[in-house]
Amino acid sequence: MPLIVGWYSLVIYLLNRREVQQRIGATIGRIRGIPGGSSSGVRRRVGRGRAVTLLTAIWVVAAVSLVGFVATEKSGDDLVATFFETSRGDMIFIETPSGTRLLIDGGDNSDLAVANLESVLPPLDRRIDVLLSTHPDADHLGGLQQIVERFDVGVIVDSGVGHSSDIYASWSRVIGGHERVITAQPGLVVALDDEVVLTILQTGCEVVACSNFNDEGVVARLEFRDVSILLTGDATSGAETDLLLTGQHVKSTVLKVGHHGSRTSTTQRFLDTVDPTVAIVTTGIKNQFGHPHEDVIERLESSL
Secondary structure, three states: OHHHHHHHHHHHHOOOHHHHHHHHHHHHHHHHHHHHHOOOOOOOOHHHHHHHHHHHHHHHHHHHHHHHHHOOOOOOOOOOOOOOOOOOOOEEEEOOOOEEEEEEOOOOOHHHHHHHHHOOOOOOOEEEEEEEEEOOOOOHHHOOOHHHHOEEEEEEEEEEOOOOOOOHHHHHHHHHHHOEEEEEEOOEEEEOOOOOEEEEEEEEOOOOOOOOOOOOOOEEEEEEOEEEEEEOOHHHHOHHHHHHHOOOOOOEEEEEHHHOOOOOOHHHHHHHHHHHHHEOOOOOOOOOOOOOOOHHHHHHHHHH
């Protein structure tokens, strides 16, 4: 409301700046005792033509503002999932039919992370209801600090996995002062609204001895009606085997392919169990690791 009042006040002033300046001059003149109330002693009225122009301008601005708010207001009964392009890494934004917002990871570039979010949020809207950090690799964690500092973040679900990097040290300081931080645990359920539920399936291996750092990250599954999204982070074949052996419900409509399409992940057995309709690989073009690897793409193409 203050922004709206300020905007219209500015429009009215610009359309009547001479009249406003003269009235201010008259007021100052009366205070100083100048006869006639101003240096010129001339007072003008807004003519009929100016009044019509002012009224027309206000209605035009009001119509444009209304169109802008309607265009950016979320409508409908759909869940919207946006897999952002990053220089490398994961950044996934989900908005439920009721308007609840979930951000999973932030890529490796903080400026790009902020720009990505601003591209999908209405102007001046900085609300993120739930933020999930799957693990502390730079290509997942790098953009999140700026998000927490510059957006209104409600709940932070952190992987709880430590790291020796400067990025993780900085991240720890940021979330250390946040009031609502939760450490992810298998079985944790986050109800985003009446129809959308995020379930943490894994935060490390329980049956298989997984020595890979990537297998300590969060694997989660989002459910919305008859659609589900499996969010695998950088889980490798070891974590995939552990998920299957522990009987986790991994069958999903959409698979966020593990570890950016590396051949260390997405085994045929795991892919057959998930049985996705859509598979999404998040990776930078011409990246130094050669992701996604050709054998993974071949498995995906033969399975979908």
